[in-house]
Amino acid sequence: xxxxxxxxxxxxxxxxxxxxxxxxxxxxxxxxxxxxxxxxxxxxxxxxxxxxxxxxxxxxxxxxxxxxxxxxxxxxxxxxxxxxxxxxxxxxxxxxxxxxxxxxxxxxxxxxxxxxxxxxxxxxxxxxxxxxxxxxxxxxxxxxxxxxxxxxxxxxxxxxxxxxxxxxxxxxxxxxxxxxxxxxxxxxxxxxxxxxxxxxxxxxxxxxxxxxxxxxxxxxxxxxxxxxxxxxxxxxxxxxxxxxxxxxxxxxxxxxxxxxxxxxxxxxxxxxxxxxxxxxxxxxxxxxxxxxxxxxxxxxxxxxxxxxxxxxxxxxxxxxxxxxxxxxxxxxxxxxxxxxxxxxxxxxxxxxxxxxxxxxxxxxxxxxxxxxxxxxxxxxxxxxxxxxxxxxxxxxxxxxxxxxxxxxxxxxxxxxxxxxxxxxxxxxxxxxxxxxxxxxxxxxxxxxxxxxxxxxxxxxxxxxxxxxxxxxxxxxxxxxxxxxxxxxxxxxxxxxxxxxxxxxxxxxxxxxxxxxxxxxxxxxxxxxxxxxxxxxxxxxxxxxxxxxxxxxxxxxxxxxxxxxxxxxxxxxxxxxxxxxxxxxxxxxxxxxxxxxxxxxxxxxxxxxxxxxxxxxxxxxxxxxxxxxxxxxxxxxxxxxxxxxxxxxxxxxxxxxxxxxxxxxxxxxxxxxxxxxxxxxxxxxxxxxxxxxxxxxxxxxxxxxxxxxxxxxxxxxxxxxxxxxxxxxxxxxxxxxxxxxxxxxxx
Numbered sequence: 001x002x003x004x005x006x007x008x009x010x011x012x013x014x015x016x017x018x019x020x021x022x023x024x025x026x027x028x029x030x031x032x033x034x035x036x037x038x039x040x041x042x043x044x045x046x047x048x049x050x051x052x053x054x055x056x057x058x059x060x061x062x063x064x065x066x067x068x069x070x071x072x073x074x075x076x077x078x079x080x081x082x083x084x085x086x087x088x089x090x091x092x093x094x095x096x097x098x099x100x101x102x103x104x105x106x107x108x109x110x111x112x113x114x115x116x117x118x119x120x121x122x123x124x125x126x127x128x129x130x131x132x133x134x135x136x137x138x139x140x141x142x143x144x145x146x147x148x149x150x151x152x153x154x155x156x157x158x159x160x161x162x163x164x165x166x167x168x169x170x171x172x173x174x175x176x177x178x179x180x181x182x183x184x185x186x187x188x189x190x191x192x193x194x195x196x197x198x199x200x201x202x203x204x205x206x207x208x209x210x211x212x213x214x215x216x217x218x219x220x221x222x223x224x225x226x227x228x229x230x231x232x233x234x235x236x237x238x239x240x241x242x243x244x245x246x247x248x249x250x251x252x253x254x255x256x257x258x259x260x261x262x263x264x265x266x267x268x269x270x271x272x273x274x275x276x277x278x279x280x281x282x283x284x285x286x287x288x289x290x291x292x293x294x295x296x297x298x299x300x301x302x303x304x305x306x307x308x309x310x311x312x313x314x315x316x317x318x319x320x321x322x323x324x325x326x327x328x329x330x331x332x333x334x335x336x337x338x339x340x341x342x343x344x345x346x347x348x349x350x351x352x353x354x355x356x357x358x359x360x361x362x363x364x365x366x367x368x369x370x371x372x373x374x375x376x377x378x379x380x381x382x383x384x385x386x387x388x389x390x391x392x393x394x395x396x397x398x399x400x401x402x403x404x405x406x407x408x409x410x411x412x413x414x415x416x417x418x419x420x421x422x423x424x425x426x427x428x429x430x431x432x433x434x435x436x437x438x439x440x441x442x443x444x445x446x447x448x449x450x451x452x453x454x455x456x457x458x459x460x461x462x463x464x465x466x467x468x469x470x471x472x473x474x475x476x477x478x479x480x481x482x483x484x485x486x487x488x489x490x491x492x493x494x495x496x497x498x499x500x501x502x503x504x505x506x507x508x509x510x511x512x513x514x515x516x517x518x519x520x521x522x523x524x525x526x527x528x529x530x531x532x533x534x535x536x537x538x539x540x541x542x543x544x545x546x547x548x549x550x551x552x553x554x555x556x557x558x559x560x561x562x563x564x565x566x567x568x569x570x571x572x573x574x575x576x577x578x579x580x581x582x583x584x585x586x587x588x589x590x591x592x593x594x595x596x597x598x599x600x601x602x603x604x605x606x607x608x609x610x611x612x613x614x615x616x617x618x619x620x621x622x623x624x625x626x627x628x629x630x631x632x633x634x635x636x637x638x639x640x641x642x643x644x645x646x647x648x649x650x651x652x653x654x655x656x657x658x659x660x661x662x663x664x665x666x667x668x669x670x671x672x673x674x675x676x677x678x679x680x681x682x683x684x685x686x687x688x689x690x691x692x693x694x695x696x697x698x699x700x701x702x703x704x705x706x707x708x709x710x711x712x713x714x715x716x717x718x719x720x721x722x723x724x725x726x727x728x729x730x731x732x733x734x735x736x737x738x739x740x741x742x743x744x745x746x
Contacts, residue, residue, distance in 0.1 A: 002086035004039065004292040005206060007226055009079040011271060012283035018071040024273035027260040028079050029062040033241060036254050040082040047072045061260040077271065082291065083257065085208060090251035095141060096238035102144040103195060106237065114235060116263040117199050120192035124170035131193055145234065145244060153249030156183050166265045181230035183246040185265055188232050197235040201243060202268040203258040205229035206288055211298035226288040228270065233261055326559050335362060350387055360416055363394045374398025375406040380535065389530055403568040423492040430497050438510040445517060446492040447533055450525040493526060494533040511574055518543055
């Protein structure tokens with residue numbers, strides 16, 4: 001974001017008679033090292049009959065040498081230039097290692113080249129006293145110069161002084177005041193006495209009024225302003241000439257446009273030359289005008305500009321849509337610690353002692369604010385070139401519709417707490433998981449570190465170095481070897497359970513299936529590395545499969561339309577042995593799931609650790625296949641929290657075949673510790689009519705947890721085809737009512 005400004009500078013001399021002018025030297029062209037881009041420049045001289053020669057003085061400053069063949073009563077120079085005022089960082093430079101701290105010494109070649117800028121005038125009493133008060137203890141060069149510049153700004157009051165010439169440093173310190181040229185020359189002399197090369201700088205100062213007032217500190221100029229100004233420049237090895245403005249106490253910025261920088265102030269005068277003896281009337285005029293401004297945060301677009309931008313955006317969107325071009329956009333805000341933001345882990349290094357802890361704290365706070373009912377995923381992120389391991393990524397996932405993905409956040413582990421889980425805990429967890437998913441634990445396989453690799457790696461070490469020796473150059477490799485050999489190559493690293501979603505009807509099994517993995521070796525050896533076991537599985541060692549038989553996972557087009565996600569209760573009912581959670585909308589809402597056609601009516605009464613009754617009715621649209629949801633009337637009210645208020649019904653289709661709700665296993669296939677209580681069969685009901693259901697409750701297996709399991713039996717006139725878990729009743733569906741007082745499983 002930049003602003004283009006036009007500067008106009010007029011210098012005029014009027015004489016009371018015709019006079020002859022000696023060659024005049026004009027130093028009003030921006031110097032070669034000016035950091036502010038100059039887009040246009042012109043110089044107009046009167047009288048018009050003159051000769052001009054552009055030159056560069058011994059210090060590389062531009063100067064125009066003017067020769068006037070005729071006498072004149074007036075001499076004027078008009079400068080017009082256009083500058084691009086774009087903010088830049090005045091600290092954007094590097095220092096040589098030898099100049100990082102004060103004091104430092106220039107090398108011999110530099111001292112020879114900088115000799116004119118190192119010559120200091122004899123110090124008077126005030127200058128000597130001022131120098132003695134400056135601390136000489138070693139410190140960072142930049143900090144020293146910034147502090148010295150600010151100190152002069154505080155000690156010398158600024159005033160506008162119309163007298164010609166420059167005050168001596170002794171005079172400026174004695175008075176405690178001076179113009180910009182006086183303060184600049186004082187700083188030059190002090191730096192030279194301290195052994196630093198410094199020069200006097202003369203130029204333009206452009207100050208633009210800010211768009212908004214500063215919240216803290218001075219706001220700057222009230223209106224756009226420009227004038228001739230003077231400051232100091234110091235030479236730093238590696239950085240070159242750096243401008244210091246003791247009038248403001250700041251480093252020179254984009255508003256400082258140097259015209260002439262010389263060892264002495266007399267060599268930097270804007271115009272110098274001789275004239276016949278006469279009376280002179282001097283005139284001086286300067287002003288700055290904004291000629292172009294780019295839109296910026298502090299001064300945004302006008303309403304007309306916004307409309308133009310929006311119209312252009314709509315036109316681009318239309319062209320992209322016509323070409324079926326689909327775009328996505330993402331952003332990555334960067335966070336750093338407020339306590340130790342200068343530490344390497346927040347600037348250059350991938351990891352550090354506190355980065356993971358701070359990230360987890362931030363993740364937890366964001367989770368509490370934005371993701372209640374969601375879940376956390378701690379995994380791997382980007383892998384940058386030159387780094388041995390990928391970065392980690394902490395992710396928060398939640399549903400936009402407010403439905404919970406995770407029921408109880410207490411089951412989400414917190415890495416900030418101390419944990420000491422072993423491979424035995426991993427085996428026990430997979431055993432419980434396989435039981436919950438209904439796949440059995442026969443195909444749980446242990447994983448081991450690759451003993452052959454690490455034995456080979458150990459043999460490559462020097463004879464006098466062991467894996468625990470700090471003389472291994474690579475710290476990460478040293479840590480990796482120490483961890484592996486500490487754990488032992490024969491010990492189990494972890495366990496794996498192959499899983500895949502089941503395809504097709506799920507009448508005889510759950511939504512998950514498993515199977516064996518075969519390896520050439522008797523054991524499953526993991527790929528060497530530091531990552532968790534799941535990232536190091538030897539998948540390329542599994543039996544070869546042709547391309548035609550390979551079970552490719554075809555992902556859905558991310559741009560394809562998607563149906564709404566099922567409710568949380570529906571998803572939980574798909575997992576065997578998992579109770580449906582209470583509705584987030586109303587605790588007395590009943591839900592049934594029906595297959596086929598007809599009308600379903602159910603009444604459930606159950607006892608657990610609490611008591612209560614409830615009824616629910618609903619209508620199932622007629623359909624030949626597929627699932628249809630019955631939303632029952634809210635009639636079930638619990639007198640005690642131990643009474644369940646959610647139900648799932650099984651309804652038979654027109655052919656009289658049993659159909660279990662998705663994810664629930666038929667009788668005889670469920671978890672013995674958690675019987676579903678679905679009893680009996682029913683003959684064909686061609687009318688597809690309604691039937692009343694009486695529910696008996698089997699709470700014996702769940703009395704300790706307050707869970708009631710109900711078996712609902714149809715009471716129509718059809719005789720039972722065979723005896724079930726509830727003999728004497730003819731069943732049209734089964735229902736589970738839960739009233740768990742204890743913690744819910746995730």
